[in-house]
Amino acid sequence: MSNDAIWTQVGLKESEYQRVVEILGREPNYVELQMFGVMWSEHCSYKHSRNALKRLPTKGERVLQGPGENAGVIKITDDLAVAFKIESHNHPSFVEPFQGAATGVGGILRDVFTMGARPVAIADSLRFGHLDDPKQRHLFAGVVAGIGHYGNCMGVPTVAGEVYFEESYKGNTLVNAMCVGILHPDKIRKGVAKGVGNPILVVGARTGRDGIHGASLLASAEFSEGAEDKRPSVQVGDPFMEKLLLEACMELFETDAVVGIQDMGAAGLMSSSCEMAARGDVGIEIDVRKVPAREVGMAAWEYLLSESQERMLVCVQKGREAEVEAIFAKWGLLSAVIGQVTDDGMVRVLDGEEVVANVPAHALADEAPLYFPEAKEPTYLAELRAFDWSSLPEPEDFGDTLLKLLNSPNIGSREWIYRQYDHQVLLGTVIAPGGDAALIRLKSAAVPGLHPVMGGETKAAESIGNIGLAIKTDCNGRFVYLNPKRGTAIAVAEAARNCVVTGAEPVAITNNLNWGNPEKPEVFWTFDQAIDGMAEACEALGTPVTGGNVSFYNETNGQPIYPTPTIGMVAIHPDVEKRTTLGFKHENDVILLLGETKSELGGSEYAKVIHGVVAGDAPALDLAKEKKLQAAVRQAIQEGLVSAAHDVAEGGLTVALAEMAIAAEGSLGCQLNLFITEGRVDGNLFGESQSRVLVTCHRDNVMLLRSVLIQHGVPHRLVGDVNNSGRFQLTGLAQGVEEGIFRRQLLIDLPVEDLTRAHKEALTQWMGA
Amino acid sequence: MRFGVVMFPGSNCELDAYHALANVLGQPTEYVWHQERDLARFDALLIAGGFSYGDYLRTGAIARFSPVMEAITGFAAEGKLVIGVCNGFQILCEAGLLPGALQRNAHLQFRCAPTYLRVENPNTPFTNAAQQGQLLSIPVNHGEGNYFADPETLNELNRYDQVLFRYANAQGQAIPEASPNGSKEHIAGIVNRRGNVAGMMPHPERASEAILGSADGLVIFQSMVNHLVGRAARV
Amino acid sequence: MLYKAEVKVSLKPGVLDPQGVAVAGAVKTLGFTGVPQVRIGKLVEVWVEAETEAEASTKVQEIGAKILANPVMETFTFTLTLSIDRLAGVN
């Protein structure tokens, strides 16, 4: 590296370096150059994405805090709000899966509790290559263990998530973690420094050389052979330290001593101090020698860029230092005054007596160059969409096809994952992982008023009643690959649908945009399209974007991942006593399919698993119809007309029905009759047409249910009955030669336990029981 | 009657235990900080689960040295009731208040899953509301719940009826497939010889309301209440 | 003087070592033959200040017995050397 130009050594372009010189009116010194290198890195400055992101809808009557803070905040009642956010830790997890994933969870937890919220749920979103590759199994096992390690130790339940295995993620594991916390609407904390003379404290862990340049280099450049040399020293998470930090902060927030608080994530002290200064429009002066160190002989810039975990930067009222330090001491934590707020808008860094850096806060935080990258439609799209489906044979044996799909790691049971996660602690989880969205009740053990340090807020407990929160992460990257705009809209719609089938009303999203190199026009075009898709869907479904994260440069040797805009959805459930789950409940219940089935095989798991084809276009999506469907399902559930509900996703109608049978208690089975009016049989059975939901209801309620569906103009048909045969029987009815005469054919007839086994072993066949 | 929920730095089930005892069972309950030395105001203590001191070195190894553990040793010596759940069980073993130790799960993975516990001895302050052989549906949530004790100790546990619960399947058979961690003799919970100090890996507080999937955990707390008020009512 | 003790904590013979079994399995799958057994214990490095080696040794013995090893399933031994290496940092 040493013979590179000085700007490339810190990951800047020459033009960017010139800009720095202009701003300072002089050459930056070494420390200052490091500071700009990090703060103007893609990861910290969003210089390639910020313009596009402006197009996302961020307003709504429930939105108390939109993008720009550590997490978004949504109002639930006058006494209760939720803070939530999603973050990626892709590159670190590829380098060291266990610690990378663990510290990813640690980071997102801090983002949420810096807002003043107590974390009550975690959700993840994971991507790996195919599991027949030992390296991928190693990554998968390490990531899951790491997420469990951190969340379990913190006592925050990991209740939902998603995972896909695709060739395109082979060289770039994706690990996105979402955290949801509860707080009082009037007690939102912000990452701001104010009040000249107010002291700035570092609290939590000591500072070492961990992860220096993690943000600027690793997360802002492509992987290539020999990426090893670029490796920062791995950050090791200490969830115990973070648990203490959480409780100490909760206690601190009960006082009014805090002016602002910011978690130290990427580029630690550096970014947290200049962001706090910039937000407060003030200056900050800090002395790195006052930062409690873990290692000897660290240089000033190493203090600034260290990504040691479990640390916070706090601005407190002058004179309250002792009080604050006492609280942290009670929890056995360090706290040290390292500087104070100044009035000159400069971030001034001292190394003892010596001034080692003196830079305008706004220059670092807000004045990174903005890029409008060139966008060009990728040529691969036309070819893929031109795919001729008639070239694929229909399956000989539909039962065998169903078993293969249930056994696919992209469809089968995720129990191997979530049984390694504590998904119960805090006693809020009323719909556990394994169905569609997770549902937590707000009147859990974490409700304000119960905890010693959250005392006195029992009022909140009453107003909460039976309100719950449905949570789900979702993104079918294959659809986004085939059609970036529609695929992204589908991700939003599916996340919402997964929440709606529990009876909840989607209210807002956070999102994590995992992409390739934005400086490649064909990659950026897909990004730009995706933003439009997300904006459209969020407008239509009334779920504003309250925050998110962008992870670019997910490429290995020039190969980008499928564009993967992970959606983290939060939905409010009015009454958790009226929640619905996907499993069949009673014999003789009637099964209805809501929505329209077209023969759409584009991007389907069926095409991939059975025919090895990833081609065509993403399924059609009509957001107006989607909205009606979701409203109808919610009303039907509220009126108690629905005994089970499940959204139709990967594997299509047949897999969704099978999942309902598998999730059923006892010996329930079903007899299904599907009219196959148009298109291919496999397209009808396994195609992934959107805006479809399966529900069951008691015979006596069918008329009532149908009237609700008709009111909302939701097309639907009766597709069969729940029985206690313990078998899954599906009959196809196809138009015969004469009008109105239908040919019946028993297409699938299998014991439910066979389906269950195939489903159960989807992951364990690779990962061990 | 007053319950104390003991919490250490790193405990994380204290909220849940408090909720089950105070809100569900309606018993007067207080948190007990690891620095406390005076426990006179309590009739029974629950050492909550979690990761005390990060469970570094060995689960419970560091917590056992906190001031409150000295006090708890005295509390137990007076014959008052102490139950350790999960990490609480691990701490009681490390402190020598219960025999044996808890090793890493045999399959080396953390496990959060429902289990059935077969009641082996219903004649204790912690099980008097249950029937002999009754199956309780109570979930486990641990990475190190694999109970170990040498053969002599196991013999004693059996001879003196100190095994409270064994992991079993839905038919009530204690077999390896039913065990989430590979414990010796499928042991899920034990009591000391005197009968007033108990430890169990599964989490009764997580099975304290039907909406959570099971309310069987209340049997254990109700038993303690029965014992303290000198009743032996069954639930 | 600053001494460095290397405390080896190992499982008692007869105590099952699932981790060791797993590693031995991994070794086999990687194609190594003739590796009949693997046992996994802890290596605890403890730096102690003491006037004499004897003093250091009693100190480490106590620390080992009190906290580093669990007598129910573990034993420990240790070696003492004058510490030459600079401490990585204060903690």
Next chain:
Amino acid sequence: MLYKAEVKVSLKPGVLDPQGVAVAGAVKTLGFTGVPQVRIGKLVEVWVEAETEAEASTKVQEIGAKILANPVMETFTFTLTLSIDRLAGVN
């Protein structure tokens, strides 16, 4: 011949060792003074069959690099002895 290797796996200097920090803290609360630092690593005993010590050593070196130590954060060293102690059990 059967050799026994004692493989010491330790964290690279600079890599955070939360366990060590926690134990050092506990040692202090136990009233021990002058214990500035504790670091915790793994002690892996590997039994290997080999004709010569040299062969055994290459084998252990490979096993250590491939499985026992995580190159991103750990380093390892080992010593070899002719194994006299009976195996604790076959696994």
